[in-house]
Amino acid sequence: MVRKDSHKILDCTIRDGGLVNNWDFSVEFVQNLYRGLSEAGVAYMEIGYKNSAKLLKSEDSGPWRFLNEDFLKEVIPTKTETKLSALVDIGRVDENDILPREESVLDLIRVATYIKDVDKAIELIEKFHSMGYETTLNIMALSHVKENELSEAFAEIAKSPVDVVYVVDSYGSMDHRDVDYMISKFQRMLPDKELGVHMHNNMQLAFSNTLIGAEKGVSYLDSSVYGMGRAAGNCPTELLVSYLKHPKYNLRPVLEIIEKLMIPMREKVEWGYLIPYTVTGILNEHPRTAMALRNSEDKDKYVEFYDRLTSPEIMVK
């Protein structure tokens, strides 16, 4: 139904999926994914985090957590029309790691931030922008942000050079009305910026919410193949590719990725519609308690988990 070519799919399988498997993707996996997404008409592939290993405990993470330009040039020697992006976190990125865009494989740098650090995020964005990159600002945990804080942040963001501002449903707690309300607000407060949505699937609403965003004029639609991403995962790329009605989109290569790469991956690590994530989504909470539960022997003790999270005496938040 959404027919205009005004949308860009940004596939974050490697970056967000890395939160599930500690970025343990082989080079071949990433190369095949890039080729498949290119054939599918996906505009951007987020190939990882560009955080600094010096500023984080690395915990034997795979190379997609701390992207290195020399390595990336080996992985992707020839680029297609699909652009490459990387995400950075406030306080975890070393600006000196970033090459000017003309020397980089990356096209887009996205800055993820909590509301309290929006000023730091804007500083980074100004720097990346001056180096020639496309930029986005992703305000995380939007469902916990107070209205007045958001209004103050908007004033700063509007003046910044950032290209795209994201509505991020970190906890998978938004429904279509929440998305509609947020997008309207962002459009009103940031009339000169493009918008993006990054939805989580705790309540099986990631795809539906992304469509609501697309219909309201949001340009950047985040997704991942087979929904791979932290906890309940994301809007599935295969559904977006099949739904958006532009001739460039092609479902077949995405099905090939799922068959060859994602089904074996899903047998090793888990994400998706699992009840503890549904519970944290319903309660509008960070999924960390649910992730801990799924890593324990009690992983299917949903009632005990629910009681713990909803008990007025023993709050775990």
Add this chain to the structure above:
Amino acid sequence: MVRKDSHKILDCTIRDGGLVNNWDFSVEFVQNLYRGLSEAGVAYMEIGYKNSAKLLKSEDSGPWRFLNEDFLKEVIPTKTETKLSALVDIGRVDENDILPREESVLDLIRVATYIKDVDKAIELIEKFHSMGYETTLNIMALSHVKENELSEAFAEIAKSPVDVVYVVDSYGSMDHRDVDYMISKFQRMLPDKELGVHMHNNMQLAFSNTLIGAEKGVSYLDSSVYGMGRAAGNCPTELLVSYLKHPKYNLRPVLEIIEKLMIPMREKVEWGYLIPYTVTGILNEHPRTAMALRNSEDKDKYVEFYDRLTSPEIMVK
């Protein structure tokens, strides 16, 4: 967000889920489900089909496919506020099997029909209605019905005594706009009937579509616990119970059902978001080809399956 107490959840775990496990639910399973759904605030439990074993190949089906009143009275000796329903198919029900409502455990009989048999469905409904039952008419495969056929059917349905008319997304191919369009049409053509929605989850839209229906004033919302139902399954009961904002709804007993009954069941039989069902949903087709694939050695050969279903030379429909 949907706060009015104008909605009734109808859980069809046993009836629709039976299509997955050949109705192989133990009596204890069904009793625990009934108790849990009652505590959760669910208005109706569909306890099976009331088709006749004489009119169908039974294939060793469990007892919930051919409900027997004496058996049902043993299973549910004491009823709660949660009413019981059964589904019948045109041509598969023996009217002489149906007791008058005051002698029956059942409260509601639902008649499922393809558009061509709506007249037969209405005949049955008139009979059940005169026996004291609440009745619904469920027009299956609505996404394949021609507009003029539907208009003709509406004229007959409007004159019938049926209480509720359902929008059934048999193939899981509808999005929110389709649901919005259909509900508006049903409301315009059948202003004196209550409406229901029965959605399938091929594109992860069953819950979202059900919410769209609820907001537009649809009263009867079909669901099943953990989404158990044929192929991609249904709108999950746990999501509806947590979303609808009336004090009678209680998520905890549904979580208990999932933990104790559904997780072990899902390890034995499969349903839910599996790519072949997504493909038939996208193509607006009956899932039978996808079900056959999942029962074969080629169950994860998605690309081959997609090619087969979309090839202009070798149509499998």
